[in-house]
Structure formats: C-alpha cells, structure tokens
Amino acid sequence: MQKYLSDKNETNLRLPGPVPVPFDILNEQTKPLINHRGNEYSYLLKNCTDKLKQIFATDNDLYITTSSGTGVMEASVSNFLSEGDEIIVASVGWFGDRFTEIAQAYNVKVINLSFSHGSNINCIDLEECIKKNPKAKAVYVTHNETSTGVQNNLSDISKIVTKYSLLFVVDGISSVASVPCETDKLKIDVLISASQKGWVTPPGLAFISVSKKAWNYHKVSSLPKYYFDISQYKNYFKKGQPPFTPAIGVMYSLDKALDLLIEETMPKVYERHKKVAYKIRTKLIEIGFELFPDDENHASDTLTSVKIPKGTSTKQIIGKLENKYNVIISAGQGNLSDKILRIGHLGLVSDAEIDWLIESLIKSMEKENE
Numbered sequence: 001m002q003k004y005l006s007d008k009n010e011t012n013l014r015l016p017g018p019v020p021v022p023f024d025i026l027n028e029q030t031k032p033l034i035n036h037r038g039n040e041y042s043y044l045l046k047n048c049t050d051k052l053k054q055i056f057a058t059d060n061d062l063y064i065t066t067s068s069g070t071g072v073m074e075a076s077v078s079n080f081l082s083e084g085d086e087i088i089v090a091s092v093g094w095f096g097d098r099f100t101e102i103a104q105a106y107n108v109k110v111i112n113l114s115f116s117h118g119s120n121i122n123c124i125d126l127e128e129c130i131k132k133n134p135k136a137k138a139v140y141v142t143h144n145e146t147s148t149g150v151q152n153n154l155s156d157i158s159k160i161v162t163k164y165s166l167l168f169v170v171d172g173i174s175s176v177a178s179v180p181c182e183t184d185k186l187k188i189d190v191l192i193s194a195s196q197k198g199w200v201t202p203p204g205l206a207f208i209s210v211s212k213k214a215w216n217y218h219k220v221s222s223l224p225k226y227y228f229d230i231s232q233y234k235n236y237f238k239k240g241q242p243p244f245t246p247a248i249g250v251m252y253s254l255d256k257a258l259d260l261l262i263e264e265t266m267p268k269v270y271e272r273h274k275k276v277a278y279k280i281r282t283k284l285i286e287i288g289f290e291l292f293p294d295d296e297n298h299a300s301d302t303l304t305s306v307k308i309p310k311g312t313s314t315k316q317i318i319g320k321l322e323n324k325y326n327v328i329i330s331a332g333q334g335n336l337s338d339k340i341l342r343i344g345h346l347g348l349v350s351d352a353e354i355d356w357l358i359e360s361l362i363k364s365m366e367k368e369n370e
C-alpha cells in the first residue's frame with residue numbers, strides 16, 4: 001500500500017472518509033461485471049471474507065453488506081435484541097448517539113451513558129452503570145469517535161464488559177484497518193466497519209463480525225429484520241453467494257486493497273497511522289491550534305479535531321482551504337459545527353500532503369485574521 005504514498009493527488013482529501021483511493025484500486029471497479037451467483041463471484045466473496053477476517057483478527061463469522069456503515073450499525077441492533085430489551089450505550093459523541101437512535105427506533109430500552117464531547121469512556125463510570133442496571137444485555141461502544149477525534153481504550157472497556165458477560169458490540173467504522181482492533185483478543189462479539197475508511201476502498205460496502213455468543217443472542221432476537229438479517233447472509237455464504245445483489249465493482253476494489261494492506265502487514269499499517277497522527281497533531285499545535293480531545297493520550301490516530309480560535313468561523317476556513325488550496329477538511333457535527341475542525345488521516349497520507357495541509361491552514365488563518 002505504501003508505494004502509493006508518492007501518488008500526486010490534485011486534491012488533498014482530508015475527510016475522515018471517504019479517503020483518497022489510488023487509481024490502481026479505483027480502476028478495479030471498471031472490470032466487466034460478473035454473475036454474482038456464479039463461481040467467479042463465489043471465489044471473490046470467500047477470498048475477501050478471509051482477508052477481512054485476518055485484519056479483524058478473528059475466527060468469528062464475518063459478513064459483507066452492500067451498505068454504508070450505518071447499515072451494519074442497524075444490523076448490530078436488529079439482529080441481537082428483542083423489543084423491551086435493555087442495553088447500555090456508552091457514547092462520547094455523535095456516532096455513539098446514533099446507536100441510541102437506532103435502538104430506540106426498534107423500541108429497545110437504552111441506558112445512555114454519555115460522556116462530554118472531547119472525553120473518552122470512563123471505565124469506572126461504565127462499571128457503575130453496569131452494576132446499577134443488571135437487566136442490561138449488551139454494551140455498545142464506538143472505538144474511534146469520528147465526531148470528536150477521541151479514541152476509546154477498547155482493552156480496558158473489554159475487561160469490564162466481559163467481566164459481566166454482556167454482549168460487546170463495537171463500532172470500529174473509523175478504526176479497524178487503521179489502528180489495532182483485534183476482535184478475538186478483545187472478546188468483541190460484534191464488530192463493524194465500512195469500506196470508505198481505513199480500507200482505502202470506495203464507499204458502498206460494510207462488514208460485520210459475529211461471535212458464537214452473538215449467534216446465541218440472534219437465535220432469540222425477535223426484532224424485525226430483513227435486508228440485514230445475518231441468518232440470510234449465513235445461509236447464502238454456505239453456497240458462496242451474497243443474499244442480495246452486491247456492489248460488484250466495489251468488491252473488486254476491496255479485494256485489491258486488502259491484498260495491499262496484507263502485503264504491507266498490519267503492524268506496519270498501524271505504525272504508519274500512528275506516525276502520521278502524531279506528526280499532524282504536533283504541527284497543528286505548533287501553529288497555534290488546541291486539540292479538542294481533553295487529553296492527547298486519547299486523541300485518535302485516524303482523525304484530529306482542533307478547536308477554532310475565537311472570532312474565526314469554521315465555514316470560512318473550510319471554504320478557503322477548499323477554494324484556494326484544494327484541501328478538503330470537515331467541520332464538527334451537530335452543536336460542534338462552528339467549534340471544531342476535523343482533519344482525517346486514515347488510509348494513505350504522504351509527508352507532502354501533511355505539509356500542504358499545514359501550509360494551507362496557516363495561509364487560510366492569516367487571511368482569516370486580516
């Protein structure tokens with residue numbers, strides 16, 4: 001994968017997904033379409049599933065859905081719960097809250113354990129909450145909260161969730177394939193991710209891994225489900241098929257991207273992300289920004305969020321970066337929309353792109369202060 005770091009992109013796409021995808025991976029999508037119920041697709045499906053399992057670091061079942069990440073978030077609720085069940089959602093932001101919204105849409109009772117934006121999940125509070133709510137069946141957490149740039153410590157969280165034998169559901173949409181997230185070692189029952197993030201693949205596919213314990217929950221789950229019913233995925237997978245027409249072109253791209261990630265080796269991929277994140281954070285601090293996470297130790301390695309200086313507007317900075325310097329970054333979400341800037345650094349980020357980003361930010365801020 002690293003060989004593409006020298007690619008010259010016209011735009012510095014620094015979103016927390018979709019990420020820049022090298023032409024070699026993108027062009028895979030232009031291959032002729034094939035029968036998704038034929039042998040060739042069957043091989044592609046099995047091969048991609050095996051490689052995804054390697055990166056998820058799991059022997060659990062894993063399924064590929066044609067959807068964005070929110071599809072598998074919904075699947076992680078509808079497949080394992082019944083109406084009236086209680087779950088704990090430990091949320092540190094917008095995407096954590098999405099689990100609550102989905103669960104409530106299915107009439108699941110949610111115990112909201114919300115932490116202030118910029119903080120990570122406090123494990124003492126989590127344990128207290130579990131003790132106070134003995135009927136809770138599952139804990140839902142976001143590994144990397146893309147709305148605030150906070151990365152939760154999954155190994156600490158796992159120790160608590162597993163101590164109480166609760167179902168452990170993790171949104172790894174913006175972390176898996178970029179930072180270590182070893183499903184089996186962390187005893188994660190359901191882990192989800194999506195193609196447009198660290199997988200360096202176009203949007204359109206999402207992934208869900210399912211432990212034996214999660215299958216037991218599934219057996220007694222009575223929530224309505226159809227498109228995302230994992231039983232359908234399981235039954236069809238036995239025949240080497242997806243239950244519904246897949247995004248064949250994106251599968252070709254995914255296949256190539258997975259080969260490149262595995263060829264680079266995951267420890268090296270994680271190390272690369274760590275270095276890039278450290279460099280970007282350090283440079284942003286050097287030019288006068290303050291990190292949004294309240295402790296650098298839980299700042300994300302896939303995106304950095306910074307507070308904007310008083311008297312400046314996120315819209316104007318983002319507009320200038322885009323129109324004058326071809327640098328695309330994001331504002332905060334919800335009530336953080338005019339408070340923070342979010343800079344994605346998942347996938348491939350070259351030193352030249354970091355310098356381009358930082359220099360453009362300096363110039364945009366100078367203009368902003370004039």
Ligand SMILES: Cc1ncc(COP(=O)(O)O)c(C=O)c1O
Nearest residue numbers: 068069070095144146173174194
């Ligand atoms: C942590 C996290 N969860 C969920 C989502 C939603 O994924 P999607 O937009 O692919 O539906 C995102 C997308 O940015 C995310 O970063």
